[in-house]
Amino acid sequence: MEPTPIKSVLDDTALTGTTLTVAGWVRTFRNDRFIALNDGSTIRNLQCVIDQGKVDAAARARFTTSAAVKCTGLIVESKGSGQRVEMQVTAVEVLGDSDGEKYPIQPKKHSLEFLRENAHLRFRTNTYSAIFRIRHQVSFGIHEYFDSLGYNYFHSPIITASDAEGAGEMFRVSTLDAKNPPLNEDGSVNWKEDFFGAESRLTVSGQLQAELSALALGKVYTFGPTFRAENSNTARHLAEFWMIEPEAAFMDLAGDMDLAEGLCKHLIARVLKNSMDDLQFLDARLKEEEAQKPKEQRSELGLIDRLKFVLDNPFERITYTDAIEILLRSKPHQKKQFQFPVEWGIDLQSEHERYLVEKHFKKPVIVTGYPGKIKAFYMRTNGPGDFGYSDKGTTVAAMDVLFPGIGEIIGGSQREERLDVLEARMKDMGVDEKELWWYLDTRRFGTVPHAGFGLGLERFVLFVTGMGNIRDVIPFPRTPKSAEF
RNA sequence: UCCCUGGUAGCUCAGCUGGUUAGAGCACAUGACUGUUAAUCAUGGGGUCGCUGGUUCAAGUCCAGCCCGGGGAGCCA
Secondary structure, eight states: OOOOOHHHHHHOGGGTTOEEEEEEEEEEEETTTEEEEEOSSSSSOEEEEOOTTTSOHHHHTTOOTTOEEEEEEEEEEOSSSSOSEEEEEEEEEEEEOOOTTTOOOOSSOOOHHHHHHTTTTGGGSHHHHHHHHHHHHHHHHHHHHHHHTTOEEOOOOSEESOOOSOSSOOOEEOOSOSSSOOBOTTSSBOGGGSTTSSOEEEOSOSHHHHHHHHHHHSEEEEEEEEEOOOOOOSTTOOSEEEEEEEEEETOOHHHHHHHHHHHHHHHHHHHHHHOHHHHHHHHHHHHHHHHTSOGGGSOSSOHHHHHHHHHHSOOEEEEHHHHHHHHHHSHHHHTTOOSSOOOTTSOOOHHHHHIIIIIIIOSOEEEEEEEGGGSOTTBOBOOTTSTTOOTTSOEEEEEEEEETTTEEEEEEEEBOOOHHHHHHHHHHHTOOTTTTHHHHHHHHSSOOOEEEEEEEHHHHHHHHHTOSOGGGSSSSOOBTTBOOO
16 A cells, blocks of 8 residues: 555544555654654654554564654544544554664754764754755745746756856866876866866856846746855855846846845745744744843744744845945944944945844845945946946946845846946956857847846755754755765 | 864763863663653663874873864855
8 A cells, every 4th residue: 555645644634534554764662652653744743553462572672763664554533632643553564674773863852063964864853854845845936936927947057168157166077187187288287188178167157048048038047056166164155055046138126126025925925835834843943942042142033923024024125325324324333343344335244234134124135236346247337317326436236135144145136238338347357258258149139138136045945944054954065075975 | 264162972961270990861772661742760781082193100181283063254145
């Protein structure tokens, strides 16, 4: 008999009174009688009650933590108080034993650091199974959102021969012998002999390719792995992460902001609708964790309340110039508590973003109109009348969406569609035009205003799950000096 | 990469100004238990004190270097 998902057994009242089979992994075995069985379909366990007259002691001794077990029996209303229904087991089979002495995950609280070191088994815990069910909901919701708006899922390449994407250090992809590469006469490596006939790398962004397709298909989005070889050792960075990059022709910056805010809210609404029991578990986990922090570091809202708050309130939209004004008038600036100086022209530091989001507005904030000098070459230069224009210096139609506790979760912009302005800006910023001839062609042939953004999937999952470390929301984290499993 | 901090049993930790056989709780094993909810009770086994070198009569404890984790910063998503 095909095993029934435990989620159905617990939720579908029509199944009460029927005999069926479930299969899963033992969480605990209590009183030599009660198996708490989890099959991953839900965070909740099914209590499987063993008849000691039918299952001998030797068989019962095999119901150890994380052993795989198949149970068949009658679903009845529970005599105990902890659950609505339970199974009266008539036949039980151990599919896979788990040596209690060697199995590292115990039925007790573990530190996340320890579980990270056992990343191959951490999915067996409530916390991680909840996280990865939610990650699925977010991933699926992304496709759902863009599909509903007529966007095409577009696959940008993972290997690229261009190093002008301008979003950070890249990993090299090569089949050359690292110890003895073919050399040019001047002693440099002869990449023409490499697999692709050119020095090639892993992508840091699919944006440029997404732009090419947006100027034909109209609306596209990419959703795939992205790589950064930055030596970043923080709870918010990964060397391999998943990024969502929509790009739409005929869309301006305001439309871009609407799209970004709409996506965030759609995803939160979906998770609230489909993952409530996982959220409740994570909410309780977070409360417990926060109870150990000093009062001033605790957040005012619990996880679920926080999600509802973001869903129900419009994101604040301010210009970079206004943000600087707010920071200059702020208490921490006047008391000289900021580590970095505040003046027009600087890039906003983490402490500044955190002040704006967590102290001043207390909700997600979209900052637009950053100085051109600190933003990428492809962003559109603002003119008088454009939102974010400033007489203090050149600004571009960039937007950063800042979330509480995480900082920048989305970075986007309206792109520079004017060939002459783009070329001048590339020259200014030292970007090689020759390498990007194909990109510039879009501006030569039927260029139109267009815009897009990049959303880091893991950062979003971090926010939705209330977790603090990005390594806990991707199944197999890749970070400097760490790529096990 | 920089600053701070840590590494002692399977896990979470204690171990004083260096001192003789390194502790606790949980987990695990064995036994008991027919209504338990991270069950409970009894008994028991379990340690290269991160690694390397140094100081010393003596190092878990002091010093140096390295490795790894955590928090913060930079870079960014």
